[in-house]
Amino acid sequence: ELLAHVRLHLAPKPLLGRRALVTAGPTWEAIDPARGLSNRSSGRQGYAVAQALAEAGAQVLLVSGPTSLPAPVGVERVAVQNAQEMLQAVEAHLAGTDIFVATAAVADYRPAQSAAVKLTKAELGTQIALIPNPDILAQVARHAQRPRLVVGFAAQTHDAEALAAAKRQEKGADLIAVNDVSQPGLGFGSERNRLVLIGPDGRLDLGTADKLALARALVAELARRLSS
Amino acid sequence: ELLAHVRLHLAPKPLLGRRALVTAGPTWEAIDPARGLSNRSSGRQGYAVAQALAEAGAQVLLVSGPTSLPAPVGVERVAVQNAQEMLQAVEAHLAGTDIFVATAAVADYRPAQSAAVKLTKAELGTQIALIPNPDILAQVARHAQRPRLVVGFAAQTHDAEALAAAKRQEKGADLIAVNDVSQPGLGFGSERNRLVLIGPDGRLDLGTADKLALARALVAELARRLSS
Numbered sequence: 001e002l003l004a005h006v007r008l009h010l011a012p013k014p015l016l017g018r019r020a021l022v023t024a025g026p027t028w029e030a031i032d033p034a035r036g037l038s039n040r041s042s043g044r045q046g047y048a049v050a051q052a053l054a055e056a057g058a059q060v061l062l063v064s065g066p067t068s069l070p071a072p073v074g075v076e077r078v079a080v081q082n083a084q085e086m087l088q089a090v091e092a093h094l095a096g097t098d099i100f101v102a103t104a105a106v107a108d109y110r111p112a113q114s115a116a117v118k119l120t121k122a123e124l125g126t127q128i129a130l131i132p133n134p135d136i137l138a139q140v141a142r143h144a145q146r147p148r149l150v151v152g153f154a155a156q157t158h159d160a161e162a163l164a165a166a167k168r169q170e171k172g173a174d175l176i177a178v179n180d181v182s183q184p185g186l187g188f189g190s191e192r193n194r195l196v197l198i199g200p201d202g203r204l205d206l207g208t209a210d211k212l213a214l215a216r217a218l219v220a221e222l223a224r225r226l227s228s
Numbered sequence: 229e230l231l232a233h234v235r236l237h238l239a240p241k242p243l244l245g246r247r248a249l250v251t252a253g254p255t256w257e258a259i260d261p262a263r264g265l266s267n268r269s270s271g272r273q274g275y276a277v278a279q280a281l282a283e284a285g286a287q288v289l290l291v292s293g294p295t296s297l298p299a300p301v302g303v304e305r306v307a308v309q310n311a312q313e314m315l316q317a318v319e320a321h322l323a324g325t326d327i328f329v330a331t332a333a334v335a336d337y338r339p340a341q342s343a344a345v346k347l348t349k350a351e352l353g354t355q356i357a358l359i360p361n362p363d364i365l366a367q368v369a370r371h372a373q374r375p376r377l378v379v380g381f382a383a384q385t386h387d388a389e390a391l392a393a394a395k396r397q398e399k400g401a402d403l404i405a406v407n408d409v410s411q412p413g414l415g416f417g418s419e420r421n422r423l424v425l426i427g428p429d430g431r432l433d434l435g436t437a438d439k440l441a442l443a444r445a446l447v448a449e450l451a452r453r454l455s456s
Contacts, residue, residue: 034267034333034383040256068296105262108349117386121336121360128356132349155262158345 004051004073013057014223020058021090021097021147022050023104023136025065027083031128032115039105043067045153045179045193046103048215050075056219058099063089065104083107083133090136091143099222100147102137103177105155109133141172149222151175164198174225175199177206177218197221232279232301241285242451248286249318249325249375250278251332251364253293255311259356260343267333271295273381273407273421274331276443278303284447286327291317293332311335311361318364319371327450328375330365331405333383337361369400377450379403392426402453403427405434405446425449 024046026039043064050062051072062077063086071077078093080086083106094100109130115123137152152173154164164176178196195214197204206217252274254267271292278290279300290305291314299305306321308314311334318328337358343351365380380401382392392404406424423442425432434445 028268031265035335036266036268037259038264038266039262040264107263109352109354118383124337124358126337126358128358130352130354130356155346 011055016057018058018098020053020060020099022101023063025067026105027065028081029107029110030114031111032119041105045211048211052215052219087134094145097147099149101151103153138171155179239283244285246286246326248281248288248327250329251291253295254333255293256309257335257338258342260347269333273439276439280443280447315362322373325375327377329379331381366399383407
């Protein structure tokens with residue numbers, strides 16, 4: 001904690017005066033008060049991105065789904081449960097934001113119905129009907145208050161970079177960070193990751209490292225793009 | 229941690245020589261490597277029960293779904309993801325067990341199919357077909373190696389005690405600890421809880437307290453029943 005404060009003050013500040021908004025963690029889409037649909041995400045990579053942005057001098061708001069992580073030093077956090085709440089929190093804070101990084105593992109679908117009291121097994125039935133969730137990355141990329149840099153994350157287990165390139169274009173993002181979760185010891189729940197940045201001008205391999213080191217490499221690249 | 233060791237050694241040992249098996253946490257029922265169905269459970273009440281059993285002198289095995297909690301001092305832990313793995317781990321360790329406490333929030337249904345690679349939205353579709361999971365509490369209660377005391381937990385948001393009394397009979401458990409999660413500040417994710425024990429001979433209100441204090445009260449009652 002002390003070290004985190006020292007690092008926060010001593011790191012170079014290429015993003016001083018910039019505002020950044022980061023989403024992180026899974027979303028929880030309730031079926032009833034006990035059951036839900038979710039995504040595997042510890043939130044670690046997103047929290048590391050928020051920390052690296054703060055270290056680089058940005059004013060950082062972290063919109064986080066349910067995780068057990070403490071907010072990084074110097075980062076303001078808004079806690080949300082589901083995708084709709086996450087979109088709402090993001091839109092409420094978009095004005096004046098320079099950098100948006102969507103690391104959250106947002107559920108693409110939610111149950112069509114959500115019950116206020118716990119369902120019996122019979123009431124639950126044997127099918128869950130799904131309806132699409134809002135696409136937060138695409139909505140921010142097309143927003144009237146679009147930040148200058150919009151960065152998505154893609155966790156893919158196959159054809160990672162090709163799918164990410166398609167996702168980048170379809171959603172209108174500037175960059176997609178590809179997170180290959182098919183390799184053991186990387187990604188979900190792990191401290192380490194491998195990130196490849198996909199942009200309009202090709203790919204940038206940030207390598208395999210711990211999530212904070214990768215977050216700092218990502219933030220250095222974002223600062224370079226913002227200043228160029 | 230040091231305090232935990234001291235407490236472990238100084239507490240009275242009514243369960244010395246007994247073996248206990250505790251399930252805790254949610255289960256994660258995978259739809260694909262990223263998506264899944266789950267239950268809201270921090271695992272805290274179950275971990276507290278495991279700790280209280282160890283303090284009382286029992287040899288404790290904790291079969292835990294995914295949580296971010298450290299194993300209590302003196303407790304052996306087996307980590308599992310889904311209900312089938314949880315049942316398997318429980319059955320593998322049932323021989324010689326005197327006390328079984330099922331605190332885990334086991335998903336009653338799992339997706340009929342689980343994909344090895346992440347599904348596209350189109351592949352996911354708009355319905356998830358469910359199939360029933362094994363009922364771990366009922367299977368243990370009717371097992372050839374049934375422990376002398378079989379205790380279930382019920383998280384209910386309405387008609388809590390009536391539903392728990394029915395569940396106790398239907399599943400063949402000795403006791404059901406009712407956990408009323410409808411009250412704000414109690415239950416899910418909270419440090420505090422309210423527990424009422426439902427047995428063949430009526431109800432015992434353990435009151436509202438932090439989860440470890442309730443766990444110790446529960447364990448004291450279990451020790452009383454085992455020795456009578």
